[in-house]
Amino acid sequence: MTEEFHRIRRLPPYVFAEVNKAKAAARSRGEDIIDLGMGNPDSPTPPHIVQKLVETVSDPRSHRYSVSRGIPGLRKALAGYYARRWDVGLDPETEIVATLGSKEGLANLSAAITSPGDTILVPNPSYPIHQFGFIIAGASVRSVPAKPDDDMLRALERAVRHSVPKPTALIVNFPSNPTAYLADLDFYKELVAFARREEIWILSDLAYAEIYFGDLVPPSILQVPGAKDVAVEFTSMSKTYSMAGWRMGFAAGNPRLINALTRIKSYLDYGAFTPIQVASVAALNGPQDCVDQVRALYKERRDVLIRGLAVAGWDVPSPGGSMFAWAAIPDKFAHLGSVEFSKLLLQEAGVAVAPGLGFGEHGEGFVRIGLVENTQRLRQATRNIKAFLTSHDGVIDPRGVGAMRHDVHLEKAG
CATH class of the missing domain: 3.40.640.10 (Type I PLP-dependent aspartate aminotransferase-like (Major domain))
Known part of the structure; x- marks a missing residue:
């Protein structure tokens, strides 16, 4: 009775759990987290x-x-x-x-x-x-x-x-x-x-x-x-x-x-x-103009996100479809891996993303960024990310990620 059930044994630990746990802890402390991790549409149903x-x-x-x-x-x-x-x-x-x-x-x-x-x-x-x-x-x-x-x-x-x-x-x-x-x-x-x-x-x-x-x-x-x-x-x-x-x-x-x-x-x-x-x-x-409106909404968000990340120094390809950007981890953080980088980004920039490892081993080295916040929040996210990237000039020691605290000014929602 102590052994794991057969089908459960075939499932690896849930990769997103660590980031989700850190996100929940941050919110419990009253921190403003911009959640771009889950592909959860935020627009109202027509x-x-x-x-x-x-x-x-x-x-x-x-x-x-x-x-x-x-x-x-x-x-x-x-x-x-x-x-x-x-x-x-x-x-x-x-x-x-x-x-x-x-x-x-x-x-x-x-x-x-x-x-x-x-x-x-x-x-x-x-x-x-x-x-x-x-x-x-x-x-x-x-x-x-x-x-x-x-x-x-x-x-x-x-x-x-x-x-x-x-x-x-x-x-x-x-x-x-x-x-x-x-x-x-x-x-x-x-x-x-x-x-x-x-x-x-x-x-x-x-x-x-x-x-x-x-x-x-x-x-x-x-x-x-x-x-x-x-x-x-x-x-x-x-x-x-x-x-x-x-x-x-x-x-x-x-x-x-x-x-x-x-x-x-x-x-x-x-x-x-x-x-x-x-x-x-x-x-x-029924009328399909609502579909066109949703498409235009995500396109506007995509453009705001990609432009903002470029200004922050993070070159991310502009997606031609879907509600996600697939972003290679910046070089100076690549050695951390997608899970630790996602945790660091959450901790220091207040932005949650999905670690690429959660989508398969060939997703390692990437994060998925969802277009699931309004343009104001996306601009805030890219400003926070710019401050975060600017604050790190050298290679990060992965052993210290969990305990790091940097005096980075993060703009809060007004």
């Missing part, structure tokens, strides 16, 4: 969506069990969204299932299609559920490069030749979390051709489909002819409509994979609360 929720929840009949795979109107609304957005036809009965956010869908599909010992291909770094959903299900994960280019494609080919057993599934996520990489349709065409040739499933996470800032509009992998033979795609209401806490997402594509996920879910849940599903229909079928 009023017409909230109004539909309130209207529906007033009907006592909506308080009963709902439909696990999603009410028919919701699945039809998602099919309409795919038709408008990507000119992709989907059968609401066989090619769509509603999920409790894309994270739940990914985890449950992992459980549905995985046998113990299976090999799964996952970009590294990537969002934790992409690998740990399969690890919890008993699979072994083989890392591949995260950038959608020839190196990734060559790594996939090597993985097929040298993995035992042969890989059964591949995860992709563009715009990606945490790296903000974007893929174009030509890349997806090569990916689908590879998967069809090698008989490998593709699970595409498209949670950031509507958050892009340049000429490359994120495509759907389902636009590729033949993609539905091998692929299923996950989308979410969380970022597009600022509905993160509502927990509403979808899986769409290959009927066999959709059926597997539907069957697993039928044993595990009764679906999202019916008023949430009805309000999600209103979001998908």
Whole structure:
């Protein structure tokens, strides 16, 4: 009875826990912490969506069990969204299932299609559920490069030749979390051709489909002819409509994979609360100017953050999509590693970021910075970071990070 449960033993210590603990301690001392660590949208859900929720929840009949795979109107609304957005036809009965956010869908599909010992291909770094959903299900994960280019494609080919057993599934996520990489349709065409040739499933996470800032509009992998033979795609209401806490997402594509996920879910849940599903229909079928506004908001925040960091002396690439910047740790702090650097930044600049190590070993040396505060707070964050960077002229001794206290003037919120 003293041994750790088998599946829990397969999960490493939660990398973000140390930073979260330090963040909580700082706030308990009354310190002003600018939290850019979690990808938690701070904008309110558009009023017409909230109004539909309130209207529906007033009907006592909506308080009963709902439909696990999603009410028919919701699945039809998602099919309409795919038709408008990507000119992709989907059968609401066989090619769509509603999920409790894309994270739940990914985890449950992992459980549905995985046998113990299976090999799964996952970009590294990537969002934790992409690998740990399969690890919890008993699979072994083989890392591949995260950038959608020839190196990734060559790594996939090597993985097929040298993995035992042969890989059964591949995860992709563009715009990606945490790296903000974007893929174009030509890349997806090569990916689908590879998967069809090698008989490998593709699970595409498209949670950031509507958050892009340049000429490359994120495509759907389902636009590729033949993609539905091998692929299923996950989308979410969380970022597009600022509905993160509502927990509403979808899986769409290959009927066999959709059926597997539907069957697993039928044993595990009764679906999202019916008023949430009805309000999600209103979001998908209603006016879409709110989506444009969210995109413009994140673009403005991105520009403020990247400019401010440049002035602070921290050169960070400007992301073309997602709600994150993926930043290499400044050279003089690189030896600390992402966890200790994140703790130091929190301690001395009052800014919380996510250590790259939490997204896989190849995320070490980076931090993820979320565009989840208003522009005033982002400007304050970059001023604090500038003061922090200026105060350190030499290399930092990692043994002293936990006890350091520097007399750095940090501008507080007015």
